[in-house]
Amino acid sequence: MFSGFGLDPILHVLVLVERELLVFAAFWFVIGLIDEFAIDMTWVWLRLTGRARTGRLPAGFGRAELAGPAAILIPAFQEAAVIATTIAHMTATWSQREVRFYIGCYGNDAATLAAAMDGCGGDQRVRLVVHGAYGPTTKADCLNRLYAALCQDEARSGQMFRGVILHDAEDMVHPAALQAIDAALGSHDFVQLPVRPALQPSSQWIAGHYADEFTEAHAKALVVRSAMGAAIPAAGVGCGFARAALARLAEQRAQSGAFGPFATDCLTEDYELGLLLSRDGRGSTFLRLRDAAGTLVATSSYFPSALGAAVRQKTRWVHGIAFQAWDRMGWNGRPIELWMALRDRRGPLTALVLFAAYLLLVIDVALILAQQFGVVEGQPLSGAVHAMLTLSLIGFLWRATVRAVFTAREYGLSESIRAVLRIPVGNVIAIMAGRRALAAYLRSLAGQSVIWDKTAHHAHPAAGLQPLAPQPVRKRVKA
Template sequence: MEHELLLFAGVFFIIGALDDFAIDIAWLAMRLTGKAQVPRIDRETIARHELHGRAAVFIPTWQESRVIGDTIAHLLSVWRQQDICLYVGCYRNDAETIAAVIDAANGDPRLRLVIHDRDGPSTKADCLNRIYRALSIDEERQGMKARMVVFHDAEDMVDPAALTLLDEAIETAEFVQLPVLPLPQRDSRWIGSHYCEEFAEAHGKAMVVRDALGAAIPAAGVGCAVDRIALARLAASRGGGAPFAADSLTEDYELGIGIAMDGGRCQFVRARHATGELVATRAYFPSRIDQVVRQKTRWVHGIAFQGWDRLGWTMRPAEIWMRVRDRRGPFAAIVLLAGYLLFALATFSWGANAAGYGEPLELSLALKLLLAFNFFFFMWRATWRFAFTAREFGVAEGLRAVLRIPVANIIAIMAGRRALVAYARTLAGARVIWDKTDHDAHPARMTGHASMAS
């Protein structure tokens, strides 16, 4: 069994590593040729920028009274443009969140509270559809169409420059995504902070390559904007006047892909402030293991399983490559599980051999080479993870990112198993609900991050 596990895990680890290696090489080529340069944007440019049209900002909520006030207050203070309307969707049976939204508005006429006409939770997509209906009604009453729709979550801290970048990029694209930057958590160095390296590398390299290849850009659900006409076209194509499938667990992912499938141009935009700080949406991600697994279960279920069912495939090579990458989560979990089982068996075998029991596993030259290649690619991957994490969060966090690799792998295994079970239940007719995570902390409360608004 040990020999078979070694062969299985080793071969498929190599395949996954070569996939990532191709992204690395593509990014390096772009970097060397100047195609991956990140422009700088100064405060004066942000301050004097006037929107080219109305921006509608959508924030769906369910039991977010602990963070929604901070999000609204910070957003309205750093996005001072008058030509925006912030639509916050709440459920009629969520009085605490409704009260927090009203309190945070502080009489600002740019905020529009939208109360869902059903009890929550349903799904995030359903809540977004309710907000979309409110926007459509407002546009009809006022005789004025929004130019773009911006999406955020209840726990986000927006960047002062984000609206400027989105407004400029939407001139030539139907969908625009900015980076997302999960913040390190002192009270959750190994669980909550592991998102730092994943997004630093994905939004610093993989998405950049994806954009360069002309492949569809999946929406992160926050820090992204859609051209208003393109969103209406998407709603018309799906029927019922709603742009989001109410039974989708990853309506954000499907948004970017759907715009591209409808012929729209997608763009991923990276920029930095004059200080070097990345223009990005910042937030504290879940910090408890149960919440992390629940969130990643939703991602794997929605992207890998529902995405295969709902979005299918295309004939474009670059698009096929990206969708395979998106949907490899469940199989990667199986390979990781095989790898850890192999490690446990090898440890037991070495102990038994040292005690004089059994014979050590004889490795052929092919297996030795396989192990050598896997070790090389592990070190290569760890180096990249350190570099991208250290660039955004410092050397100490970069080192922790390398040490967190086993943690991230175990979470991936747990989420993959749970997603498979959840998908099987939906096939059996179980209802899809908003299995969201709770949020307590908000980065705008911290002095170091709140200063961005000044």
């Protein structure tokens, strides 16, 4: 079989490794294809039956007063570059009188506190809350501090908030989002709006791949999840919660000596919170709407534009969703919930399969060169392996087409072409994040504390826009 150069043992090992990797990668690619194809076909069925259509709002929607007071919670640490723009844009966009904006800062972060004060512009609806601990603690801990301030305001005023909405320090909101969430909270305990990453010309590949992933997830996967009655995870931004539901969770956590509804020992407290409220009380809904001009009612922001920052962010997501959620929430025996949990927690397996596939490509190149020089003979594939490879190729072409279609619908044709070319970028980030998440999880098992490994933000999508004038608000007319 082998000849010359004394490479027989090495080539023999490469052939064995190549075959094992081939079977491993092809098998899991087929499993993944079946999973994604099931989601795709369910979305098509929902679309044909009218259950997956995006609602269209009338002109002027979003300017009416709310059904009750709403609190916006925004945790901020080392966000001096963006927090002023966020506050100024948000307060101008949402002019309703019964809105209160709670901005969580830290005493050891004077730059963010000063920028937040500058962004307020004298708006009496903004509350700057300084955390008593030095930051960063965790995002959930900062949210619980804001929740405490909210409770104190309720005690002073004698009036409870109707809804609580979460946003990040770098978010740009849609004018209709607040009223849409407020209306949906009339019948649900948790409401999630889509996330629409803003494109960055300076980072079309790394930051751009977020646009592809979120567009497909929030135009298809979460639509299917909501329509099938499965629990919906909260994205941490553009999500609203009924005040009574948060109080119920806070009471449950108080029984174990904790304060507030947000789990401080969880890296993805928003994800967990959404699932908990989806399963109890009045449940949840994913709200996909467009305004009168056709713009998606969503939260926009700039996502990481550098490889290291993207890997760190996705490491936190994989660690919190795949590893911590498994430990903290276990598995639900309901078939649809089990399916969705498997999808949510597949990050480490996906990273391993992708790594095996790329390693396989390198080995195959080496073996092909060896065949060209007559050093090694090609080995025939079994019928089963050949079938799996064929399905894997078909599946990749299908997945690339679906991603291109969804991206084109939201960002245009040129971005849809880039979406296909960005698939390897997303794969490399997933591999690196999966490895780091496993290492971080093992360290946590050894007793290391969970920290807020937050993403740094240097630009805001609203920074280059014409400053908004406060929108006139109409009083809500009771029927």
